[in-house]
Amino acid sequence: MTxxxxxxxxxxxxxxxxxxxxxxxxxLIDLDRAIGDGDHGENMSRGFKAVVAKLDDSIPDVQGVLxxxxxxxxxxxxxxxxxxxxxxxxxxxxxxxxDLDSEKVVALIAxxxxxxxxxxxATTNEKTMVDAWTPALEAAxxxxxxxxxxxxxxxxxxxxxxxxxxxxxPMLATKGRASxxxxxxxxxxxxxxxxxxxxxxEAAxxxxx
Amino acid sequence: MSVGLxxxxxxAQLADGVVELALQMAHDVQLRAAGGTDDGRIGTSFDKxxxxxxxxxxxxxxxxxxxxxxxxxxxxxxxxxxxxxxxLEHVKFSDGxxxxxxxxxxxxxxxxxxxxxxxxxxxxxxxxx
Numbered sequence: 584m585t586x587x588x589x590x591x592x593x594x595x596x597x598x599x600x601x602x603x604x605x606x607x608x609x610x611l612i613d614l615d616r617a618i619g620d621g622d623h624g625e626n627m628s629r630g631f632k633a634v635v636a637k638l639d640d641s642i643p644d645v646q647g648v649l650x651x652x653x654x655x656x657x658x659x660x661x662x663x664x665x666x667x668x669x670x671x672x673x674x675x676x677x678x679x680x681x682d683l684d685s686e687k688v689v690a691l692i693a694x695x696x697x698x699x700x701x702x703x704x705a706t707t708n709e710k711t712m713v714d715a716w717t718p719a720l721e722a723a724x725x726x727x728x729x730x731x732x733x734x735x736x737x738x739x740x741x742x743x744x745x746x747x748x749x750x751x752x753p754m755l756a757t758k759g760r761a762s763x764x765x766x767x768x769x770x771x772x773x774x775x776x777x778x779x780x781x782x783x784x785e786a787a788x789x790x791x792x
Numbered sequence: 793m794s795v796g797l798x799x800x801x802x803x804a805q806l807a808d809g810v811v812e813l814a815l816q817m818a819h820d821v822q823l824r825a826a827g828g829t830d831d832g833r834i835g836t837s838f839d840k841x842x843x844x845x846x847x848x849x850x851x852x853x854x855x856x857x858x859x860x861x862x863x864x865x866x867x868x869x870x871x872x873x874x875x876x877x878x879x880l881e882h883v884k885f886s887d888g889x890x891x892x893x894x895x896x897x898x899x900x901x902x903x904x905x906x907x908x909x910x911x912x913x914x915x916x917x918x919x920x921x
Contacts, residue, residue, distance in 0.1 A: 620834075657870055658837060661837065663862065665835070702869060
């Protein structure tokens with residue numbers, strides 16, 4: 584018996600993500616209407632539905648699942664989340680060259696963050712999904728160093744992402760379309776960091792954590 | 793090598809309109825609109841951009857790509873990331889205001905400018921000086 588995360592975990596994660604994004608579709612739409620173009624909930628819902636429709640027995644491993652997510656989101660999401668999450672999953676897939684132990688879970692999250700930063704050119708405190716992925720990576724590293732299982736690493740990352748998303752509320756947006764609102768962006772939670780927290784929460788749940 | 797343009801917009805109508813406008817002063821330039829998502833919503837499509845670039849490259853043209861907003865630019869960046877380094881000599885992003893940039897880039901292509909000249913024209917930097 585190993586705690587390592589396998590294909591079954593990856594499939595459960597993505598199916599869970601689709602369900603939770605469907606459940607939170609209106610919430611994400613409302614968050615994005617407040618400070619953006621209002622399409623984030625619809626886009627994420629459509630994107631993950633398209634992904635789940637493509638999941639089948641031909642996918643050999645975790646990496647195959649993540650690559651499918653990347654290419655499908657890139658071509659179906661439409662808004663900024665398509666290239667951002669698409670690139671995140673593409674880079675995350677590189678870390679998943681076999682079943683994931685705790686170290687590889689950290690590498691997966693690091694890859695995702697690196698992809699988002701490369702694509703969106705954002706840094707922390709700009710009220711973007713970087714503000715959820717950055718604390719997620721820090722928490723994942725700390726959990727791994729303290730000897731946590733892969734599931735526990737994901738749980739630490741997910742909780743940190745959720746806290747990171749909450750912490751975007753008082754921030755002034757300086758990247759993306761929300762930045763056009765200037766001071767009016769303050770007081771609203773960033774939709775991208777919110778969907779990030781949901782995705783990581785589902786990753787942890789799929790690992791039983 | 794002659795240069796063609798790919799106009800990427802969140803709105804299919806906007807992309808088509810920019811192509812229409814640019815053609816007015818650049819009758820002989822190959823322009824491709826890549827607007828909206830694959831299912832006709834507001835947004836940009838990796839596949840549409842990629843297909844437009846491939847079509848112009850297959851016709852033997854260098855390609856300058858122009859976009860309307862930041863997330864369209866991210867889609868273009870993602871498309872460029874999938875090209876090899878040799879191909880990147882022939883396909884470039886021109887980071888400028890879409891309408892003015894597209895007209896300036898198209899006219900530059902019409903008068904025989906090379907890819908770098910077209911990309912520079914598309915940036916339309918003189919508008920902001």
